[in-house]
Amino acid sequence: MSDIVFLIALCALVTYLTRIGGHLVLSRFGAINHRVEAALNAVPVAVLTALVAPSVATQGLAEAVAIPVTALIGLRKSLVVSVSGGMICLLALRAIGS
Secondary structure, eight states: OHHHHHHHHHHHHHHHHHHHHHHHHHHTSSSOOHHHHHHHHHHHHHHHHHHHHHHHHHSOHHHHHHHHHHHHHHHHSOHHHHHHHHHHHHHHHHHHHO
16 A cells, blocks of 8 residues: 555656656746747646547547537636536437447
């Protein structure tokens, strides 16, 4: 059990250092180039796409429908609402399909 707690603490520390490291590096610059800012703004979308695209390509129809539904909800609502809506859609489609 202590190994698991140590691993979780270590992962939390690495995550924190990664996040604070970006802020520390960017705080050294007075103003960042608009291209760098645009690239940094695109990172969350790129990471999410990299995580979701394999699921769309390899899973069934329920996943392929639920992911765009989640994205559409996310355009207007909060993250919690969009993920909840996507999960409800996925579960409903899986229930219908089975």
